[in-house]
Amino acid sequence: MRAKRLQDDLGMELTAGAKGLDREIENGYCGDLLSDVIANCPVKSVWLTVQTHQNIIAVAVLREIAAIVLVNGKSPDDDARFRADEEKIPLFVTPLDAFRAVGMLYEFGVGRKPE
Numbered sequence: 001m002r003a004k005r006l007q008d009d010l011g012m013e014l015t016a017g018a019k020g021l022d023r024e025i026e027n028g029y030c031g032d033l034l035s036d037v038i039a040n041c042p043v044k045s046v047w048l049t050v051q052t053h054q055n056i057i058a059v060a061v062l063r064e065i066a067a068i069v070l071v072n073g074k075s076p077d078d079d080a081r082f083r084a085d086e087e088k089i090p091l092f093v094t095p096l097d098a099f100r101a102v103g104m105l106y107e108f109g110v111g112r113k114p115e
Contacts, residue, residue, distance in 0.1 A: 001025050001109065003067040003090040006046065010104060012069060012092040016081035020088035023066040028111045030098050034059050041065060046110060048098050052076045057083035057091075065089065071098045 029041040043064040
């Protein structure tokens with residue numbers, strides 16, 4: 001699925017990175033410890049986190065993450081929005097907690113293996 005579907009079909013608010021909405025999402029990862037995300041997040045993933053600073057964009061570039069979703073209604077800081085636009089990484093916000101957001105993405109087909 002394309003990152004744009006997070007906005008169109010799942011109602012997540014895009015806060016930055018609109019030029020990257022065509023990025024392909026194949027998997028997902030949920031985590032707030034940046035070193036863990038660097039070590040374990042698959043490429044082409046949607047990453048769910050509560051982190052709101054610009055370092056999340058650096059991690060996304062390093063791991064080739066397709067999009068970031070900030071959970072619990074967290075808003076990215078200005079530097080994170082600027083970097084997301086610069087790197088063309090869609091940065092979304094959802095009022096859902098991580099558990100519910102992951103469940104919704106999984107039900108939508110993110111990360112499911114073809115049967």
